[in-house]
Amino acid sequence: MNASWVKLLPGFIRARLESRHGLQAIIGNTGWLFADKILRMGAGLIVSVWIARYLGPEQYGLWNFAIAFAALFGAFAALGLDNVVVRELVKNPARQNELLGSAFALKLAASLCMLIMAIAAISIARSGETFTLWLVAISAAGYVFLSINVIDFYFQAKVQSKFTVIAVNGAFAIATVAKIALLLIEAPLIAFVWAGSVETALSAIFLLAAYRINRQDIRKWRFRAEVAVELLKDGWPLILSGLAIMIYMRIDQIMIGQMLGDKEVGLFSAAARISEVWYFIPVAVVSSVFPSVIAAKQLEEALYLRRLQRLYNLMVGISLAIAIPTTIFSGWIINLLFGANYIQAAGTLSIHIWGGIFVFLWVACGQWYLNENLQRIAFLMALLGILVKLGLNYVMIPAYGIEGAAMATVISLVVATYIFDFIHRKTRGMFWMKTRSIFFILDYKSWRNLC
Incomplete structure (x- = not known):
């Protein structure tokens, strides 16, 4: 059966898509991902620009320095598991609970270690700058909540990204309203940093709700050491690769800030x-x-x-x-x-x-x-x-x-x-x-x- 949105397309396009259900699923899934990113791009860019104008180049720069510094360690918390877990879920859907449970435990442990490492590193890099230390610590704390994002792997494997989109955008909408309120009351920089971490926490809560709505239960997740080792074995080059990519993406701001x-x-x-x-x-x-x-x-x-x-x-x-x-x-x-x-x-x-x-x-x-x-x-x-x-x-x-x-x-x-x-x-x-x-x-x- 054709997807409902196909009948809304012009005839010459509809003719190419009718009965091609695999292609329809791909386009539909991509559409949800695009809707998610376009919404976040539009609203996020507007609010980000507003904050940048409000803070001015120097404070906006300090904020971005803190985000970049935390992100370097956040890449380690991902453990390179994203694509590996999705691949395994597609190949072996019966192993869903042990794959998600093991991946969650690994990511949670890594994110807690990352938080400690980030605080220690900024204490050395900018010794005596207590305010900068707090900015980095709050930014890094948000990565702990990203552990629950293993639920997104499940939705990716099922080509059902709309649930992730709805969950993440719900958190984004609340955080955006909060940031606008902070702008209107002329809040200090640290309040905006807190808003970013709260958004991550809300995303985790809404993903849990979406998982439950799909009649899935995280209480069925199981950690298995052999599965964890298997995931790390496949993912460790991607851990290093992901860390390398994040260093690559963020090292500019850190070097510019220091130089x-x-x-x-x-x-x-x-x-x-x-x-x-x-x-x-x-x-x-x-x-x-x-x-x-x-x-x-x-x-x-x-x-x-x-x-x-x-x-x-x-x-x-x-x-x-x-x-x-x-x-x-x-x-x-x-x-x-x-x-x-x-x-x-x-x-x-x-x-x-x-x-x-x-x-x-x-x-x-x-x-x-x-x-x-x-x-x-x-x-x-x-x-x-x-x-x-x-x-x-x-x-x-x-x-x-x-x-x-x-x-x-x-x-x-x-x-x-x-x-x-x-x-x-x-x-x-x-x-x-x-x-x-x-x-x-x-x-x-x-x-x-x-x-």
Whole structure:
């Protein structure tokens, strides 16, 4: 039976989708993910901009420094289990309770360790700055509640992301109203940090409710040591890879804060906020589309690679459609959103936005690495990106300021997510596929084949 929304489509599109129930499920699931992210992107960006204007570059920079610092340790708390657990749930649905129970116990223990490590590290990095320590501690505490997000793995495996969307957006809506109230009463910075952690706690509560509504019971979860070891064995390269990615994404703000100051962190964060707000697109698309790519591998290798190539082409096409106008109108965008106090971030935005092409490809290719059991190579790729970025930041931030940090971001992304594939023989095929996707915009037939 066709999904109810299919009949609302134009006839020529409906004809392509009727009776293709697998494709309808993918599109429907992607639609929910997009609705989630668009709502959060729109409302979240508006409130974030309002807060940035209210706090000013320096306090906004300190807030982002604290978030970035906590996020470095938060990546460890994820334990690289996300895709591994989803994969195992798809393969072995009968093991649901032991997989979710073991994953939850692992993530909870890791998040508590992470909280202690984050507090210890900030005490050393910014010795004597008690206020900064509190900001980091509160931000890091939110990651403890993310342990319950293993419920989302269940919904991903069932291609029922709408339940996660409803739960997370319920918490987001409450937190957004709270932040607006804080703005209206002119609350201090620390109140906004607390609001962020409360949002995470509410998300956990609502996910539990959604799980219960689906006639599932967390009391049936069971921790099994052998399952935990199995998950960690598959996930440990992704732990390192996830940690490497988070270091890669956040090290700019930390290095800028230590080398230039909190105001410069605020300016850079304004530009990065606009660039990174689009990163939900590849995550939403890939999480819904990639199961069909995996299924194609069971049928025919050539079909598998064709679908993967189309995915890469789509990623590049979307990212270019974002990067070109953002570069042209960067000054106008910064002034409109953040105001004159942040206008120095315009040049940074026009550079930073081009990293999106390789982030989009990275997200798509990351699933290929997992499906081909190349997690160790994925970690080496991420490690290379960090080393290149650290080296470039060390040289370019003192020389070119926050624009130097943006240039370091783009160059290191090119090296890690594109050139690296050519270096390693097992991934060289991906290099040529990515090359075709980068130049596919010149080929009209490639555009037609996306449909």
